[in-house]
Each structure stands twice: as C-alpha cells, then as structure tokens.
Amino acid sequence: xxxxxxxxxxxxxxxxxxxxxxxxxxxxxxIALDFGKNEGAPAxxxxxxxxxxxRIYTTNGIYxxxxxxxxxxxxxxxxxxxxxxxxxxxxxxxxDVLLYEGITAGGSGNYATAAERFEEVLNLSREQExxxxxxxxxxxxxxxxxxxxxFAEALEAALEAHNFLSQSAEADNEELLCEVLEKVAESYIxxxxxxxxLEYSQRLLQTARRSRNVEKELIALKFIAxxxxxxxxxxxxxxxxxEALDKSEQIGYRPNTAHILVNIATIYAxxxxxxxxxxxxxxxxxxxxxxVDDNTHAAVFNNSGNIYYATDRFTEALQCFTKSxxxxxxxxxxxxxxxxxxxxxxxxxxxxxxxxSMAYAEMAETHISELGTVNGKQINQLNLAKLYLxxxxxxxxxxxxxxxxxxxxxxxxxxxILRGRRISANIxxxxxxxxxxxxxxxQYSRLQEDFSKTQRNRxxxxxxxxxxxxxxxxxxxxxxxxxxxxxxxxxxxDQIARQNEELxxxxxxxxxxxxxxxxxxxxxxxxxxxxxxLIEKHFGNKITEDKQQYFDFIKDGTRRMNNLLEDLLRYAxxxxxxxxxEDVDVNRVLEVCKFxxxxxxxxxxxxxxxxxxxxxxxxxxxxxxxxxxxxxxxxKFRRPDVAPVVLVRCEDRETEYVFSVADNGxxxxxxxxxRIFIIFQRLxxxxxxxxxxIGLAICQKIAQKLGGKLWLESEAGEGSTxxxxxxxx
Numbered sequence: 001x002x003x004x005x006x007x008x009x010x011x012x013x014x015x016x017x018x019x020x021x022x023x024x025x026x027x028x029x030x031i032a033l034d035f036g037k038n039e040g041a042p043a044x045x046x047x048x049x050x051x052x053x054x055r056i057y058t059t060n061g062i063y064x065x066x067x068x069x070x071x072x073x074x075x076x077x078x079x080x081x082x083x084x085x086x087x088x089x090x091x092x093x094x095x096d097v098l099l100y101e102g103i104t105a106g107g108s109g110n111y112a113t114a115a116e117r118f119e120e121v122l123n124l125s126r127e128q129e130x131x132x133x134x135x136x137x138x139x140x141x142x143x144x145x146x147x148x149x150x151f152a153e154a155l156e157a158a159l160e161a162h163n164f165l166s167q168s169a170e171a172d173n174e175e176l177l178c179e180v181l182e183k184v185a186e187s188y189i190x191x192x193x194x195x196x197x198l199e200y201s202q203r204l205l206q207t208a209r210r211s212r213n214v215e216k217e218l219i220a221l222k223f224i225a226x227x228x229x230x231x232x233x234x235x236x237x238x239x240x241x242x243e244a245l246d247k248s249e250q251i252g253y254r255p256n257t258a259h260i261l262v263n264i265a266t267i268y269a270x271x272x273x274x275x276x277x278x279x280x281x282x283x284x285x286x287x288x289x290x291x292v293d294d295n296t297h298a299a300v301f302n303n304s305g306n307i308y309y310a311t312d313r314f315t316e317a318l319q320c321f322t323k324s325x326x327x328x329x330x331x332x333x334x335x336x337x338x339x340x341x342x343x344x345x346x347x348x349x350x351x352x353x354x355x356x357s358m359a360y361a362e363m364a365e366t367h368i369s370e371l372g373t374v375n376g377k378q379i380n381q382l383n384l385a386k387l388y389l390x391x392x393x394x395x396x397x398x399x400x401x402x403x404x405x406x407x408x409x410x411x412x413x414x415x416x417i418l419r420g421r422r423i424s425a426n427i428x429x430x431x432x433x434x435x436x437x438x439x440x441x442x443q444y445s446r447l448q449e450d451f452s453k454t455q456r457n458r459x460x461x462x463x464x465x466x467x468x469x470x471x472x473x474x475x476x477x478x479x480x481x482x483x484x485x486x487x488x489x490x491x492x493x494d495q496i497a498r499q500n501e502e503l504x505x506x507x508x509x510x511x512x513x514x515x516x517x518x519x520x521x522x523x524x525x526x527x528x529x530x531x532x533x534l535i536e537k538h539f540g541n542k543i544t545e546d547k548q549q550y551f552d553f554i555k556d557g558t559r560r561m562n563n564l565l566e567d568l569l570r571y572a573x574x575x576x577x578x579x580x581x582e583d584v585d586v587n588r589v590l591e592v593c594k595f596x597x598x599x600x601x602x603x604x605x606x607x608x609x610x611x612x613x614x615x616x617x618x619x620x621x622x623x624x625x626x627x628x629x630x631x632x633x634x635x636k637f638r639r640p641d642v643a644p645v646v647l648v649r650c651e652d653r654e655t656e657y658v659f660s661v662a663d664n665g666x667x668x669x670x671x672x673x674x675r676i677f678i679i680f681q682r683l684x685x686x687x688x689x690x691x692x693x694i695g696l697a698i699c700q701k702i703a704q705k706l707g708g709k710l711w712l713e714s715e716a717g718e719g720s721t722x723x724x725x726x727x728x729x
Contacts, residue, residue, distance in 0.1 A: 020251035043087040050080040058104045063253045065291030070108040077101045095133045131168040142183040155187035174211040198227045218247035258288035271458040298327035318347040338367035339376030345383045378407040378416045529558040584620045586613040593628040606635045606644040626702045634663035662721040668714040
C-alpha cells in the first residue's frame with residue numbers, strides 16, 4: 001500500500017469523523033497508521049494519522065466522559081512529537097501538535113496545561129503568519145475559559161477570532177467558521193446576552209447544515225432553543241431541543257444529551273408539568289452522572305428543589321438545596337452559593353426551623369452584599385422580611401420586604417413579586433395599618449390573578465406539546481417499522497419540520513376541553529350575577545359606599561369572566577368541523593364590519609380607508625370575524641391625541657391573496673410580537689385597553705382554518721400592519 005492509498009484511507013477516516021461516526025473513523029485511521037508504519041510511509045503522512053487519531057479519541061473522551069480515551073489520545077500526540085524530532089523538516093506542523101495537545105488536556109480537565117499550549121500555538125502561529133492557527137488557538141482559548149466559568153475572557157477571545165477570520169484568507173473556511181460562530185454564540189449565552197447569541201446561533205446552524213457538520217448543527221439547535229426558552233417561547237424552544245436531542249443521541253454525545261435533557265426538564269417546570277420535569281432531572285442523574293459537570297449538578301438539584309418546594313415537599317426540597325450548595329461550593333461559584341443559601345433559608349422556614357433559617361439567610365446576605373444584585377438576592381430579602389415579621393421587628397421587616405420587591409422587579413421574578421406583596425400585606429396588618437394592608441392585599445390579589453392566568457396558559461401549552469410529542473412518537477414508530485425513518489430524517493428534513501409544526505397545532509381534545517369548560521361555567525356565573533343584583537336591590541339605600549364598592553367588584557368580575565368565557569367559547573369552536581366555502585365579496589364583508597363597529601369608529605374619529613377589493617373563495621362568517629377583529633384592534637390601540645387611520649389593502653399574488661390592515665397606533669415592541677398570538681396574553685393593563693387577550697389568537701386560528709396564515713410588521717410608537725393570506729381555489 002503506497003502513500004496515496006494511505007492518504008485515501010485518512011480522507012475516509014476524516015469524512016467519518018466529520019459525521020461523528022467515531023468508531024469507523026478510529027478503525028480506518030488505525031489501519032492507515034499501521035500500514036504506514038509497515039510500508040515506511042513518509043513522516044508527514046504518519047503525523048497526519050497520529051493527529052487524526054488524537055482528535056478522534058479526544059472527541060470520544062468528551063462524548064463519553066471516559067478518561068481512558070484521553071490517555072490514548074495523548075499517546076498519539078507523543079508519537080507525532082517524536083516523528084517531528086526525527087524529521088526536523090516537518091517542525092512547521094508543531095502548531096497543530098500543540099493545539100491538539102491543549103484540546104486533549106482541556107477535555108481531560110487539565111486547564112492550566114491547555115492554556116499554556118494555546119498561548120504557545122498563538123505565538124507560534126503569529127510568527128509563521130499562520131492565519132488558521134491563530135483562529136484555532138483563539139477558539140480553543142475561548143472554550144478553555146468557558147470550561148472554567150471565565151465568560152468575559154471567553155467572549156473576548158471568541159470575538160477576536162471572529163474579527164480576525166472575517167479579514168483573513170480563511171474567511172471561506174466553513175470548518176473554522178463553525179468553530180468561531182459556536183464560541184461566540186456560547187460566550188454570549190453564558191453572559192445572558194441572548195439576542196446577540198441568537199444571531200450567531202442562526203448563522204452557525206446555516207453553516208453547519210451547509211457543510212454537514214452534525215455536531216455543530218445540534219449545538220446551534222440547542223443554543224437557539226435556549227434563547228427561545230429564555231424568551232418564554234416554549235413551544236418553538238421545545239421543538240429545537242427535541243431535534244437537538246435526537247441528533248445528540250445519534251452521535252453519542254453524552255454530556256450534550258444530558259444538558260439538553262436538563263433544558264427540556266426546565267421548560268416542563270416552567271409549564272408546571274412537574275412530573276415530566278422531575279423524571280428528566282432524575283434521568284440525568286441516573287444515566288449521565290459521570291459526564292455531568294458540577295455546574296449542571298448544582299442547577300439540577302436547585303431546580304428539583306424548587307419543584308419539591310412548590311409542591312409542599314419541603315424535606316425533599318431541603319435535601320436538594322443542600323446538594324446544590326455542595327456543588328456550588330465545590331466550584332466556588334459565589335452567585336450560586338448565595339442563591340443556594342437563600343433557598344435553604346426558605347426551606348428551613350417552611351419546616352419551622354426558624355433559627356437555622358435565619359443563620360442561612362445571614363450567610364447568604366454576606367455573599368450578596370459583596371456580589372450586588374444577583375439571582376437569589378430577592379429571595380433572601382423576603383426570607384429576612386418574614387423572619388423579622390415573626391420576631392415583630394416590623395419596621396425592619398417592611399424595609400426588607402420593599403427592597404425584595406424592588407430587586408424582584410429588576411430581575412423580572414414574578415413569583416417573588418407576588419410573594420413580597422403577600423408578606424407586605426401581613427406586615428401592615430401586624431402594624432395595625434389595615435387600610436395599607438387592604439391596599440397591598442388588593443395588589444397581591446391582582447398579581448395572583450395574572451399569575452394564575454400565566455399558569456393556566458402554560459398548562460394549555462403543555463397539553464399541546466405533550467399531544468404533539470405523542471403523535472410524533474406514533475409517526476416515528478411507523479417509520480421505524482418500515483425501516484424508513486433514518487433516510488426520511490436526513491433527506492426530507494423540510495417535510496419533517498412541517499409535520500412537527502402541524503403536530504404542535506391545537507388538537508381536538510384541547511378544543512373540546514375549552515368548549516365544555518367555557519360553556520358549562522357560564523351557568524353558575526349567571527347565577528352569581530343574578531343573586532348579586534337581587535341582594536343589592538333588597539338592601540337598597542342601606543348599602544354603604546364601601547359595601548357598594550364590593551358589589552361593584554363582584555359585578556365587574558362576573559362581567560369580565562363572562563367576556564372571557566364568550567371569547568374562549570368562540571376560540572374553541574372555530575373550525576370544530578369542516579367549513580363551507582363560497583365566492584365572497586370582501587367589500588361587502590367590510591361594510592358589515594364597519595357597521596358593527598360604527599360606535600367605536602365614531603367615538604375615536606377613526607378613518608377607515610378601503611379601496612376596491614376582490615371576490616375570494618372562502619368561508620364568509622370566518623372572514624367577517626377575522627377582519628372585524630383586526631379593524632377593532634386597529635381602532636382600539638390608538639395613540640393618545642392621534643385619530644386612528646386604518647388602511648385595508650390586498651395584494652394579488654400568483655397562488656394567493658395577501659390582505660393587510662395597517663394602523664397608526666401604538667405599535668408592538670419586537671420582543672412581544674410572538675407573544676401576542678398566544679391565548680390570554682395581554683401587553684397592557686386592563687384599565688388602559690379592554691379585552692380578554694384572546695382576539696389575536698382567534699384571528700390566527702381563523703387564518704389557519706381558511707388555509708392561510710397571519711403575521712405582522714410593527715414598530716413601537718409608529719403603528720402595526722397585520723397581514724393574512726387566503727389561497728386562490
């Protein structure tokens with residue numbers, strides 16, 4: 001076997017490695033190396049074989065968390081170095097050898113040695129004007145910093161690599177580009193700069209798919225899923241996580257699989273599906289304990305503790321928070337130490353271990369006073385407020401409670417804000433200031449209502465996701481039985497993506513549940529409303545002003561509940577069965593809409609500009625409802641002192657009509673544009689703009705039922721344009 005044939009074997013091995021078929025890659029490279037030794041192959045070929053085998057075994061060590069792989073990887077580096085000493089003409093490859101030696105050292109946890117090697121590579125590559133070597137060394141430095149929780153240093157190195165690559169001759173090197181984009185995206189995520197991370201993650205996904213780099217593809221999917229989840233876009237986040245999980249399991253990347261499972265569990269926890277969340281946290285501890293790092297251990301125990309605490313299992317919560325503290329102290333991550341101490345204080349309080357609770361709270365406060373505003377500060381301030389309330393130091397309790405609420409607002413921690421309002425009401429009650437206590441109790445009740453609504457929305461979303469997963473599992477079972485799943489997954493990814501979107505649409509069981517709930521609840525609501533009016537009429541002038549206010553609260557609540565049930569019933573019954581289509585003159589439909597909205601239009605001095613519009617083949621009642629909702633919103637969400645101007649337009653395309661309803665109203669900030677289509681979501685206080693938060697969810701559902709889609713363009717303070725498409729049939 002000559003050098004050319006050995007090189008072909010190495011090329012095959014490298015191709016297997018890119019697909020992360022590590023066993024095939026290792027076998028092929030080992031065959032090439034053995035033949036090379038026996039046949040007296042050139043030194044550069046043997047160096048290539050040793051370096052490739054080093055990369056394969058290092059990757060296997062990272063994927064499996066097995067130290068023996070790193071030992072084997074080091075042996076190939078030693079062999080490559082020896083070849084260089086024997087053949088000095090190949091010392092220009094020294095940068096590659098040092099780079100891979102550093103990566104192997106970092107993978108095995110020897111970060112100091114890794115850092116030394118990367119600095120050597122960087123200096124050597126600059127001397128040799130080796131642009132690829134400079135970029136690789138900077139990426140390796142970034143990764144080594146991330147492994148040590150040095151996120152600012154990681155981002156600095158990653159951005160330097162990115163800037164250098166964009167101006168170098170290696171700009172078209174997709175392997176290097178993937179490496180750079182991954183490090184930048186990861187560094188931004190670690191620093192919680194999610195918008196920046198999303199930009200680089202999307203570029204990474206495109207580049208990885210184009211170059212068929214499966215490892216970078218699944219990492220990009222994971223990063224995008226994390227950003228979606230942080231922004232509470234759980235449905236899309238879960239889609240990306242499950243796709244990433246499937247790819248990670250395919251290539252046997254165990255630490256990454258564990259990390260994805262943790263994120264999936266955390267989404268389930270946010271959706272209040274505690275059983276599925278705990279089962280996945282427990283799976284991580286049972287199956288991946290050997291590859292999970294201390295950061296992840298701490299997060300898993302903290303999150304599990306939160307679930308146990310929320311379900312009143314305080315002893316189990318205490319055990320989890322204790323383990324979380326142990327791992328946080330092991331890595332000396334002080335923000336997490338402070339957070340774990342605050343959690344322990346909270347759990348001990350619920351177990352009536354008040355002295356121990358105070359001790360942990362004081363320890364947490366020591367860390368927090370040095371760290372500043374970190375997650376856990378709000379929890380601890382409220383812990384101390386409760387403890388001082390119990391000891392009747394009411395002024396100190398109130399001071400800490402107000403500080404805790406303020407911190408919670410800064411950190412956007414709704415649960416702690418709610419907890420703080422309840423504690424403040426109890427403090428004022430203990431002080432004998434019943435008027436202030438009532439005011440804070442009222443604030444608490446309003447927040448509790450919003451919080452309960454959020455819980456309800458997320459539980460609805462959990463039902464959708466679980467149904468989608470169940471249906472997808474059925475689909476996978478059928479495809480596997482036909483021995484067709486793998487090929488379809490690889491060759492028809494677009495089709496699978498569309499199927500996933502369809503599976504995540506609202507299922508019939510959920511619609512039926514919403515219908516029954518909204519329909520059957522209206523009867524007792526009518527009874528409440530009727531009896532309140534009878535009682536009010538019976539007492540007549542005997543009702544004091546304060547008591548009349550209570551009656552007004554009840555009547556307002558029943559009115560809003562009735563509106564909510566009406567909208568929920570309307571939402572549940574859209575598309576409950578097939579729809580009849582006919583030729584519909586859109587001009588006539590809009591005349592009816594304007595007549596129905598006549599009072600609102602006149603009250604707001606609104607101008608509705610409608611040109612001559614086409615006749616379309618669709619369902620007339622649903623189109624009427626869709627257009628009326630969009631017109632109503634366009635008039636309602638006006639800017640103060642600016643008369644609404646609404647423009648209705650239609651674009652005739654080859655296969656569809658695209659209608660638009662544009663206004664000059666308040667507009668919608670970018671971060672809320674996904675959220676507005678979620679049922680029960682409101683962006684404004686009810687006192688400012690009336691409504692139930694279902695209108696746009698209804699519009700979206702109608703557009704889908706009519707065979708089209710609904711989307712928007714908007715700029716805060718400048719107005720919004722809602723588009724919907726109708727197919728030509």
